[in-house]
Amino acid sequence: MARWEPGARERLVMAAVDLFTEQGYDATTVTQIAERAGVTKSTFFRHFPDKRELLVAGQETLSRLLAEGIAEAPPGASPLEAIAAGLERASNALGPANRELGPRLKAAVAASTELQERDALKSVSLAAAMTTALIARGVPDPTAALAGELGMLAFKRGYAEWSEGDPDTGDDLAPYTLAALKDLRAASAALS
Amino acid sequence: MARWEPGARERLVMAAVDLFTEQGYDATTVTQIAERAGVTKSTFFRHFPDKRELLVAGQETLSRLLAEGIAEAPPGASPLEAIAAGLERASNALGPANRELGPRLKAAVAASTELQERDALKSVSLAAAMTTALIARGVPDPTAALAGELGMLAFKRGYAEWSEGDPDTGDDLAPYTLAALKDLRAASAALS
Numbered sequence: 170m171a172r173w174e175p176g177a178r179e180r181l182v183m184a185a186v187d188l189f190t191e192q193g194y195d196a197t198t199v200t201q202i203a204e205r206a207g208v209t210k211s212t213f214f215r216h217f218p219d220k221r222e223l224l225v226a227g228q229e230t231l232s233r234l235l236a237e238g239i240a241e242a243p244p245g246a247s248p249l250e251a252i253a254a255g256l257e258r259a260s261n262a263l264g265p266a267n268r269e270l271g272p273r274l275k276a277a278v279a280a281s282t283e284l285q286e287r288d289a290l291k292s293v294s295l296a297a298a299m300t301t302a303l304i305a306r307g308v309p310d311p312t313a314a315l316a317g318e319l320g321m322l323a324f325k326r327g328y329a330e331w332s333e334g335d336p337d338t339g340d341d342l343a344p345y346t347l348a349a350l351k352d353l354r355a356a357s358a359a360l361s
Numbered sequence: 362m363a364r365w366e367p368g369a370r371e372r373l374v375m376a377a378v379d380l381f382t383e384q385g386y387d388a389t390t391v392t393q394i395a396e397r398a399g400v401t402k403s404t405f406f407r408h409f410p411d412k413r414e415l416l417v418a419g420q421e422t423l424s425r426l427l428a429e430g431i432a433e434a435p436p437g438a439s440p441l442e443a444i445a446a447g448l449e450r451a452s453n454a455l456g457p458a459n460r461e462l463g464p465r466l467k468a469a470v471a472a473s474t475e476l477q478e479r480d481a482l483k484s485v486s487l488a489a490a491m492t493t494a495l496i497a498r499g500v501p502d503p504t505a506a507l508a509g510e511l512g513m514l515a516f517k518r519g520y521a522e523w524s525e526g527d528p529d530t531g532d533d534l535a536p537y538t539l540a541a542l543k544d545l546r547a548a549s550a551a552l553s
Contacts, residue, residue, distance in 0.1 A: 248552060249552055249553075285482060286478035286479060286481065286482045287478060289478065289481040289482040289484070289485040289486075290477060290478045290481040290482075292481070292485055293481040293484055293485070294481075311514070311518065311541075311544050311545050311548045312548040312551055312552060314514055314518075314545075314548075315510075315511065315514065315545055315548045315549060315552060316552055318507075318510040318511075318514060319507065319510075319552070322503065322506055322507065322510060326503065326506075349503075352503050353503050353506075353507055354552070354553050355553070356503045356504040356506075356507045356508075357507060357549045357552050357553040358553035359504055360440060360441055360504060360507060360508055360511070360546070360549050361441075361546050361547075361549040361550035361553065
């Protein structure tokens with residue numbers, strides 16, 4: 170079986186994240202990112218308007234998928250069943266490129282205050298997207314707010330475990346995020 | 362009764378936040394902040410090493426107080442009782458200057474992507490400080506992680522309600538954050 174090969178967009182994201190780790194976010198230019206990814210600068214600009222957007226694009230897609238999965242859960246679904254539907258929708262959109270990116274992104278974030286702030290905004294945005302989608306389903310506040318945080322934790326924890334595992338197993342992300350949600354649900358019962 | 366008067370440090374923070382709203386974080390200089398606050402530049406530097414630290418200082422103090430309150434809760438306290446002790450410790454350290462700051466900080470954050478990232482990092486840091494303090498008490502993961510998020514939500518929601526209320530009532534922050542924690546605990550029971 171042929172090993173999975175990333176496309177230009179995936180190579181650009183990985184090159185950027187590696188360069189951010191090596192030399193910092195500010196010091197990294199679009200020219201350097203394109204060169205490292207083995208593509209031209211115009212290929213970069215076909216995929217991303219600028220360096221910043223390269224980090225934001227994935228986050229916006231993720232928030233949209235989480236919200237869509239929650240919106241389309243069956244009418245009788247409980248808040249956490251709706252969260253599970255959102256996690257499943259978003260998880261199924263992530264593949265090997267996202268798995269390989271995990272540890273590299275973690276290294277880049279550890280090395281840069283600027284990327285820590287961006288990563289924090291990502292967590293807050295994912296939780297807010299899920300909370301908003303639950304409120305649209307009629308889930309009352311603060312239940313929706315708490316469920317949104319729980320969904321965010323489930324996504325982050327499931328993704329961390331998946332991306333730190335052996336990529337050659339080829340297993341999907343969804344079982345990881347759903348297992349994390351189950352653990353958090355049990356924790357929620359223990360708390361209250 | 363004399364109206365409460367802010368000191369130089371409080372005036373510097375408020376001047377900075379207002380200037381960030383009016384003209385953006387990047388465009389605001391230490392000279393402008395000092396001028397608006399009616400103090401000299403050297404007074405600014407007696408309180409803060411730079412413009413950035415002016416925003417970080419409060420967050421670090423808050424994280425420390427939350428963690429101390431959790432650490433010093435009675436040995437038999439449940440995770441949420443320990444969180445309540447942390448919220449009480451931190452809330453009691455905030456006074457009229459912090460209350461007046463609330464709506465102004467909200468306006469500044471709404472106006473600036475950079476401050477949104479900083480504000481997100483603040484939420485993530487507060488939750489992490491509480492989670493770490495609970496783990497040190499022997500609370501297992503992911504219960505500690507979830508309780509940390511719950512404490513962060515309680516602090517943010519209680520603070521928002523307090524700072525949007527009438528400052529002339531002179532009421533303390535603690536009843537607001539503790540009431541928010543109670544609501545979130547009920548939400549947690551409803552979820553699981």
